[in-house]
Structure formats: structure tokens, C-alpha cells
Amino acid sequence: MITFDRVSVVYDGADEPVLRDVNLSVDEGELCLVVGHTGVGKSTLLGAVNGLVPHFTGGTLYGAVMVDGRDTADHPPRELADVVGVVGQDPLDGFVTDTVEEELAYAMEQLAISPTVMRKRVEETLDLLGLADLRHRALHELSGGQQQRVAIGSVLTAHPRVLVLDEPTSALDPTAAEEVLAAVTRLVHDLGVTVLLAEHRLERVVQYADRVIHLPGNGRVVSGPPSEIFTTSSIAPPIVELGRAAGWSPLPLSVRDARRAARPLRTALEDATPPPVRAVPDAPGATLLGARGITVAYRGVPAVREVDLDLRAGEITALMGRNGSGKSSLLWALQGSGPRTAGTVRVGRDESGAPGPAKGGDPKKLSAAEARRLVGLVPQTPTDLLYLESVKQELDQADTESGTGTGGKAAAGATGPPARAILDRLAPGIDGTTHPRDLSEGQKLALVLAIQLAAAPRVLLLDEPTRGLDYRAKTQLIAMVDELAAEGRSVVVSTHDVEFAARAADRVVVLAEGDIVADGPTTEVIVASPVFAPQVAKILAPLPYLTVDQVTAVLPGGEADA
Known part of the structure; x- marks a missing residue:
């Protein structure tokens, strides 16, 4: 579906290429998680898929990027709109109409799709993403999770075969993020859509990924199964950091799998007292x-x-x-x-x-x-x-x-x-x-x-x-x-x-x-919540641990993988 053939991208005035000799192939129906530190070229990689790079960003692209048989060098973004749908970090920035139904229809209007087909696709998308009850709602009245689902739906009505998502959960609370990721996973499993998803909050998305595309920062791209890439990657979610510290192999990527692997670890930690996450004064200040x-x-x-x-x-x-x-x-x-x-x-x-x-x-x-x-x-x-x-x-x-x-x-x-x-x-x-x-x-x-x-x-x-x-x-x-x-x-x-x-x-x-429903020390409030608890707390519950550093500070060497 997507092929990068010896692709390098050099921006004007830059000493080094952002991407260097990238060879990459993504199959139909894959959910690929793009990871890397800020500034390593993730946006450039995503932009090359729909032709934004280099048609709108400038610079020079060497090699070839093929999407569904089309060379992006010969097809600007408008000629790839029926194949590639792009959803940015802030859905409000991409909205051009007033209501949910109008936004879902807008892309099809630009592609001159017949009204009969448009109506059918709008109804299908409303059902697919759970938006039917919101069809007449004003976009600015929606919650963040609802807006993100509308943004995804607005590109899905064009029936793209590739969906590019740039930090789709960055502005969302944990529950809304789960709703959006569930919708994306449904697209992959039920419709065979190929998804490239860049996200900094890896703890939210790593369990859904079929493949990880890692940009280590020198222009190269490394691709492979999540458990393999995260074994040595320079960036990883807490669940992977805990797995590395505990010596688990293969690395678990979901809380459920990690809890199963963590039984010996919980036993080893039972009699230990976790150090505070940060030094807190004995008495609060004025x-x-x-x-x-x-x-x-x-x-x-x-x-x-x-x-x-x-x-x-x-x-x-x-x-x-x-x-x-x-x-x-x-x-x-x-x-x-x-x-x-x-x-x-x-x-x-x-x-x-x-x-x-x-x-x-x-x-x-x-x-x-x-x-x-x-x-x-x-x-x-x-x-x-x-x-x-x-x-x-x-x-x-x-x-x-x-x-x-x-x-x-x-x-x-x-x-x-x-x-x-x-x-x-x-x-x-x-x-x-x-x-x-x-x-x-x-x-x-x-x-x-x-x-x-x-x-x-x-x-x-x-x-x-x-x-x-x-x-x-x-x-x-x-x-x-x-x-x-x-x-x-x-x-x-x-x-x-x-x-x-x-x-x-x-x-x-x-x-x-608008009401305060909880107020107290971090350990007491977030551990008691299944929504706001961090990954380490979920994996090691009922032990009062919040971070990987707390675990490594008290765990004697070798007991983790006993």
C-alpha cells in the first residue's frame, strides 16, 4: 500500500537530510505507530505519504514514495485526497463547516461525488464512529473526543485506503482517547484501512499497533514488530520501561499481559516500601x-x-x-x-x-x-x-x-x-x-x-x-x-x-x-481511579507504586525475573 524506496528529504538551508535512505513498505490493513523524539522527522515522514512533502513544505525529496500505485512526486495532495486522509493534532483547525453532518459531507462535495452516494456514506460513517446522535450538533459544542471522531469521519467519507493521524489523542482525556483509538482499530480490522499514527503518549496506543516505525534521530528509519523495536528503542512507554527493568521477554505491551508477567515482581515488592516520587515537605507551605x-x-x-x-x-x-x-x-x-x-x-x-x-x-x-x-x-x-x-x-x-x-x-x-x-x-x-x-x-x-x-x-x-x-x-x-x-x-x-x-x-x-470531586495526595487520588491511574499502578496493584523509578529503587537485582 505504501512504499518508500531510498527516500531522503533535505530542506533548504539544512546541513543534513531529515530522512536518509529510507526503505519502508507498509501493507494494507496495518496499524503502524510512528515513534521518535521531537524533531527527528516524524512529521516529514507522514507528510511524504500524502505529498505535502515536498509540494508544500519545500525542500528536495530523493527516491520515490508510492501510495496505492501513485508516485507522490507526480501527484500533489489534491490528487491523493481520494486515497490518503489526513487528520491533524487539533480537529478544530481542520473544520470548515458548522455541524457534524455538513462536515462529513464536505470532502465528498469537493470530490464531486453524487448526492445519493454522499447520503449513504454519511449514514455509514455516523454509525461506524458512533456519531448518529450528534449529526445536527454544532461542531464547537462537541467534546474533544467527539470532535476527533468527526475529524476522522470527515476524511473517511472519501473512502481513503490510507489514514494518517498526527497525535490524535494529544488533547483528549483518557476515556475520550480510548474512544478514538477504538474507532481507529475498528477501521483497520473491519475495513482494511492502513493507518499511520504518530503519538507521543505511547502508553495509550502501543497495544494496538501491528508495527512500529522508529526514527532514532539520524535520518534513518527502523521498522518491525512492537515487542522487537521497543527492546532497544530510545523512546518507550512506562510499561516497556518496567518490562526492561524486570527482564521480561517478550515485552508485554498491554496492562493485561503485564499483570500476568508481573506476579513474581509483585511478590518481590510486597515487603518493600516505595520511595516518594518526589521529595515533599513534611508540612505544606503557606x-x-x-x-x-x-x-x-x-x-x-x-x-x-x-x-x-x-x-x-x-x-x-x-x-x-x-x-x-x-x-x-x-x-x-x-x-x-x-x-x-x-x-x-x-x-x-x-x-x-x-x-x-x-x-x-x-x-x-x-x-x-x-x-x-x-x-x-x-x-x-x-x-x-x-x-x-x-x-x-x-x-x-x-x-x-x-x-x-x-x-x-x-x-x-x-x-x-x-x-x-x-x-x-x-x-x-x-x-x-x-x-x-x-x-x-x-x-x-x-x-x-x-x-x-x-x-x-x-x-x-x-x-x-x-x-x-x-x-x-x-x-x-x-x-x-x-x-x-x-x-x-x-x-x-x-x-x-x-x-x-x-x-x-x-x-x-x-x-x-465544574465541581471538585476529588482532592488529595497524588498516590491516593490517582491509584483509586481506574481512569487516571498510571500504567505501573495498574500493573502492580494493589501495591502503591506509580513509576518505574520507584520500582527500580527498591528492587534487588535478579528478583524481577525470578
């Missing part, structure tokens, strides 16, 4: 932010309902819940920029005696600059805050707005160190002349963090910061967050990434329909 009765409503429909929340110094809180539970609305209400129907927020007095709004107050009643000195917020898409032409310009502007001088000197009344110094601590080595849009996802996040931290807020709110980050970048983010907590700040991370929450958070707050 309350930096107190929120009472926070209510947010849109057109009379409540998104957040009378929420009370205290955020303490040195504490990292994970804010979790399904798509549409009110997490982002709550963060924006706490920061002061978002709507707040009722309730109060109070940021405590700064014990250092710093002048101005740092003495405390409600961010909503202050100017934007003053509010930033109390509560900083990094939105789901960090680039929303980047609008200048270079990294240096962004950092200088942050210093100007926060009252911090450039050149390493603080201006009178400054509240924090220069933004450049903060960025060098978070992500050293970024050239100031680089355009912000040319940075990796992890570097963009570090830049926006530096901009926000230049104002020295005592409370920092991060909305879905792990979207687009691989495991290595998430580890770097955890180190950043740990540093902020060690400085006495309070950090709130809104996330659907249960593995990240298990490693990074001291406390988990779970929202459902």
Missing part, C-alpha cells in the same frame, strides 16, 4: 492563593460551580478531569483574565515586603501587568503569547513589562531576574536571533515560562503543557516545575497526561462538570 465560590458560566450554562481552592507554597497540583469539565475556565478565572460569574480570589501578601500588587489582592481587580506579578498563566498553546520576530525581542519585551532591566541588571522596582537568565536556566543555548516559531515545542514552552516568570508570580498555572512533548521533554518540564516549587511558588498543571501527573504532582484535584 497558602499563596485562596479561591472561594468560583463560578464561571457561558450563556447561562455553568462551566465551574462554586469551587473553593487553596494553593500552597512549594506544592505542585495536577488539575485533572475529562474534556469539558471546566479546567481551563477555572485557571483563567484564578488568573483574572477569564470571566468569573461569582466568587473571590485572594493572593497572599509577599513576606519579602516587595512594593505594589505583590502585597496581595484579587488579580481580576488589577491591571494586566499587576495581575501577572501575582498569578502567571501559560495557555494550552504557548505560541499564543509569542508575537515578536526573535527570541531576544520576546525576552526584552518581558523585561520591559515586568520592570526588569536588560543586560543582567534589574530596574528600580523590579520583581524578578531578567527573562534571559530564566530562559538559560530552563533551556540553555537558545540563540536570541531565532524566530520563536522555529523553536521545538519544549523550547517554546520554556520561552513562555521565562516570559511569565520574569514578573516573578507567586502562583503559576500551566494549561496542558505536555501537548506535543515527548518523554524526554516531559522529564525536562518536571525538572523546571520542581525548581519553581523549590523556590516557594505554587504550581498548578492542568493535564490529561496521567503519567506526567504521577511523576510531577504532590496533589491531584479532579473536576467533573
Whole structure:
């Protein structure tokens, strides 16, 4: 179905090819998982399948990419639309109509398919993806999982033989992600669709893959069965890391298989006490932010309902819940920029005696600059805050707005160190002349963090910061967050990434329909939930382990594979 014959891709101005002498063959009805660290060429590989590379991206493609007998060098994307369907990371970016039914029909209209056939295919797709009850719903009213299924359906109505998915679960809660992956698996098994799926949250998808295509980072591509590739791959989900540490062979790829293999391991760990995931103070710090009765409503429909929340110094809180539970609305209400129907927020007095709004107050009643000195917020898409032409310009502007001088000197009344110094601590080595849009996802996040931290807020709110980050970048983010907590700040991370929450958070707050339904230590809250529990917790239950590092820290050598 798909063949890469000695394919190399070189972009203009690049010293090395992104892809180098790639030979790859994908059969009909295969679900191929494309893995690799950020920046190794996954998007280039996917883009070559439907002709985006090089027809729209530029650069030079050497060799040949054949899809269902068509050479992509001779067929631009519009001439491959009936064969290859592409779904990007954000379904809303690809929608062009208003309702579910209209969106499903749109691609067929562009292909001049007859109305009779269109109606039949729309009905089939509605049933296949479980969307029949939503046919007349407005797209913006749907949950994230529903939007993702509509995005997949909108390309399926053209009856493509190949489906390319770029991080289809990155914005979804665990339940919605399972719904989308179940729909994709059904397409592979029942319709024989060939699927290429790139995803950073491998723990969600690895059990469904027939084959793994690994990009190790030197332009090469390695392909093979999942258990074989993950034995030595540079990137792997927690279930594989645990299997490697325990010496299991073959490596289990599902929680069910891992639990069967883990019986000796659970026995070996019964009498051991797992170390804490991260060092937590014996007593919580002072309350930096107190929120009472926070209510947010849109057109009379409540998104957040009378929420009370205290955020303490040195504490990292994970804010979790399904798509549409009110997490982002709550963060924006706490920061002061978002709507707040009722309730109060109070940021405590700064014990250092710093002048101005740092003495405390409600961010909503202050100017934007003053509010930033109390509560900083990094939105789901960090680039929303980047609008200048270079990294240096962004950092200088942050210093100007926060009252911090450039050149390493603080201006009178400054509240924090220069933004450049903060960025060098978070992500050293970024050239100031680089355009912000040319940075990796992890570097963009570090830049926006530096901009926000230049104002020295005592409370920092991060909305879905792990979207687009691989495991290595998430580890770097955890180190950043740990540093902020060690400085006495309070950090709130809104996330659907249960593995990240298990490693990074001291406390988990779970929202459902705008209400707090759980609030407590990470171990107690997520282990008790079959939805939010990380893989290690599911495999080793009822033992209280959350991460692979906890297991390896207490396990004597050789007992794992006894």
C-alpha cells in the first residue's frame, strides 16, 4: 500500500537530510505507530505519504514514495485526497463547516461525488464512529473526543485506503482517547484501512499497533514488530520501561499481559516500601492563593460551580478531569483574565515586603501587568503569547513589562531576574536571533515560562503543557516545575497526561462538570481511579507504586525475573 524506496528529504538551508535512505513498505490493513523524539522527522515522514512533502513544505525529496500505485512526486495532495486522509493534532483547525453532518459531507462535495452516494456514506460513517446522535450538533459544542471522531469521519467519507493521524489523542482525556483509538482499530480490522499514527503518549496506543516505525534521530528509519523495536528503542512507554527493568521477554505491551508477567515482581515488592516520587515537605507551605465560590458560566450554562481552592507554597497540583469539565475556565478565572460569574480570589501578601500588587489582592481587580506579578498563566498553546520576530525581542519585551532591566541588571522596582537568565536556566543555548516559531515545542514552552516568570508570580498555572512533548521533554518540564516549587511558588498543571501527573504532582484535584470531586495526595487520588491511574499502578496493584523509578529503587537485582 505504501512504499518508500531510498527516500531522503533535505530542506533548504539544512546541513543534513531529515530522512536518509529510507526503505519502508507498509501493507494494507496495518496499524503502524510512528515513534521518535521531537524533531527527528516524524512529521516529514507522514507528510511524504500524502505529498505535502515536498509540494508544500519545500525542500528536495530523493527516491520515490508510492501510495496505492501513485508516485507522490507526480501527484500533489489534491490528487491523493481520494486515497490518503489526513487528520491533524487539533480537529478544530481542520473544520470548515458548522455541524457534524455538513462536515462529513464536505470532502465528498469537493470530490464531486453524487448526492445519493454522499447520503449513504454519511449514514455509514455516523454509525461506524458512533456519531448518529450528534449529526445536527454544532461542531464547537462537541467534546474533544467527539470532535476527533468527526475529524476522522470527515476524511473517511472519501473512502481513503490510507489514514494518517498526527497525535490524535494529544488533547483528549483518557476515556475520550480510548474512544478514538477504538474507532481507529475498528477501521483497520473491519475495513482494511492502513493507518499511520504518530503519538507521543505511547502508553495509550502501543497495544494496538501491528508495527512500529522508529526514527532514532539520524535520518534513518527502523521498522518491525512492537515487542522487537521497543527492546532497544530510545523512546518507550512506562510499561516497556518496567518490562526492561524486570527482564521480561517478550515485552508485554498491554496492562493485561503485564499483570500476568508481573506476579513474581509483585511478590518481590510486597515487603518493600516505595520511595516518594518526589521529595515533599513534611508540612505544606503557606497558602499563596485562596479561591472561594468560583463560578464561571457561558450563556447561562455553568462551566465551574462554586469551587473553593487553596494553593500552597512549594506544592505542585495536577488539575485533572475529562474534556469539558471546566479546567481551563477555572485557571483563567484564578488568573483574572477569564470571566468569573461569582466568587473571590485572594493572593497572599509577599513576606519579602516587595512594593505594589505583590502585597496581595484579587488579580481580576488589577491591571494586566499587576495581575501577572501575582498569578502567571501559560495557555494550552504557548505560541499564543509569542508575537515578536526573535527570541531576544520576546525576552526584552518581558523585561520591559515586568520592570526588569536588560543586560543582567534589574530596574528600580523590579520583581524578578531578567527573562534571559530564566530562559538559560530552563533551556540553555537558545540563540536570541531565532524566530520563536522555529523553536521545538519544549523550547517554546520554556520561552513562555521565562516570559511569565520574569514578573516573578507567586502562583503559576500551566494549561496542558505536555501537548506535543515527548518523554524526554516531559522529564525536562518536571525538572523546571520542581525548581519553581523549590523556590516557594505554587504550581498548578492542568493535564490529561496521567503519567506526567504521577511523576510531577504532590496533589491531584479532579473536576467533573465544574465541581471538585476529588482532592488529595497524588498516590491516593490517582491509584483509586481506574481512569487516571498510571500504567505501573495498574500493573502492580494493589501495591502503591506509580513509576518505574520507584520500582527500580527498591528492587534487588535478579528478583524481577525470578
